[in-house]
Amino acid sequence: MLKKKFIVPAVLSSALLVGSIPASNVFAKPVDSKVVNSVQASKEWNEKASVPLFVKERFAEKFSSSNPANAVNYLQKNEGKTGIKNPGKNLKVKDTQTDELGMTHVRFNQSINGVNVEGSEVIVHFNRDNEVVSVNGRVNQTIADDAVDTTASLSSDAALEAALSSVNAPEELTYEPTSELVVYPFEGENHTAYKVNVNFMGDEPGNWFVFVDAKTGEVVDKYNGLMHADEMKTQKGAGKGVHGAHRELHITQVKEPNSGTKFALADYSHEGLQGIITYDAKNDNTSSNDTIYVGNSAAFIGDYDRALVDAHYNSEKVYDYYLNEHGRNSLDGKGMAIISRVHYGTNYNNASWNGRWMTYGDGDGEFMISLSAGLDVAAHEMTHGVITNTANLVYQNQSGALNESFADIFGALVDDDDWEMGEDIMAPAEKDKGNGVLRSLRDPHSVIVQNAQRRAYSTNGGVYPKHMDEFYHMPTSVDGGGVHVNSSITNHAAYLIAQDIGREKLGKIFYRALSVYLTPNSNFSDARKAAVQSAIDLYGEGSAEVAATNSGFDAVGIY
Structure with a gap:
């Protein structure tokens, strides 16, 4: 069994900036023609493994209701038009949503033997009259029932060990890794693989997705998806931001033993939202010591407070935008807590979304200042959270x-x-x-x-x-x-x-x-x-x- 230490939070990243790639000149080298041909063949195969699908119906087909069963009925009757073979068997319902226009969208994962094909999704769109008006997505056309053996010889624990080793994961992880058996198209082969998600902080934070072959244990592919109190009463407070702007804040009054009343950067004022909570990351490279930031008064005006104030204030601004403009309740649309961790690292010129929360560095003072000072930075990182919970665009x-x-x-x-x-x-x-x-x-x-x-x-x-x-x-x-x-x-x-x-x-x-x-x-x-x-x-x-x-x-x- 694994003996990794997991941080338990109190509750992509896609890094905003340049990451940790060293700056050096790279010059193109002559390429052997055999290599070119091999690459081209792989490209052609991979194109067939991820074929775009967009069918727009000029004469819509009407059904009794807009549901997954009728979506499958449509796809079965239109296999020639969509290119999706045996949809009743090879598609699994992922999600069904009805929007403000009255349209219903049924999203499917392509699967084989019940195992999802990574990245292959199809969406059937009904109008308010229960008519299918369009279908879009991407499908893997190289897969047939007898083409992929989806049994796993390797255990998920063994796959996790391989994944941790391949990304040099530290002993302390931010949350327990996840593992899912998938079919992963890569370089001319449909691999049955474990998709392992490993997340950690440190000098080089990572939100890694590692694909481990479920038969051989070899790492097929990997990428870093780091998208660089008992009684609490929320009240209004104030603070001063990085650039000196006055900020009105929602904060929470807390009572601590032997220290009286204090005030936390924790906002529980929004109905249906688990909270907007801002942590002090204390300029180290871990999350284990992070604590919700607490002050002695309702006015957060100290120099150290400023970056925390802006992160807290900007998070609410972005939350309000998505709620008011798009009817979206938080990053997942279901009211998940909005977590920020501020003062991360030393001279850290970056901000990121790691799949669970936002992290802000203080900058080095030469290239950047505190990254939480930017409302657009906060909106960028929080939008990565929205993307994770909608299209989930692969970070490559x-x-x-x-x-x-x-x-x-x-x-x-x-x-x-x-x-x-x-x-x-x-x-x-x-x-x-x-x-x-x-x-x-x-x-x-x-x-x-x-x-x-x-x-x-x-x-x-x-x-x-x-x-x-x-x-x-x-x-x-x-x-x-x-x-x-x-x-x-x-x-x-x-x-x-x-x-x-x-x-x-x-x-x-x-x-x-x-x-x-x-x-x-x-x-x-x-x-x-x-x-x-x-x-x-x-x-x-x-x-x-x-x-x-x-x-x-x-x-x-x-x-």
């Missing part, structure tokens, strides 16, 4: 770039003063050098890619791309295949769309695309289809909103 390649892009887009929508990311967290010395933002949705070319290893893949002089002609073709070992860099292409498309229809409509279209249509392995083309269909759902065929959405994606070369 184009799906990973979409993950980052949606986080940026909603970051800019919540912090609506401009279309830049990170302007409130850059250190004065860095601003003096002309580096005043991290990324720009308005003008990606105005920002230089700071990491030299990533910049080596540039074709545009080392700036962020704003068109597919400038796409950074990176291996997954560099920035997960370009998740931060290539995100600026769809960022710019969103900016252009908003110039025609405004921020509010952009948010509604992109939120619907994320929560209704996108699936884990969606790429840029899928995102366009999802956004256009969302605009049609909301504003109608032939509307100015649909035209603007098409035009925005056209302008950045996503067709």
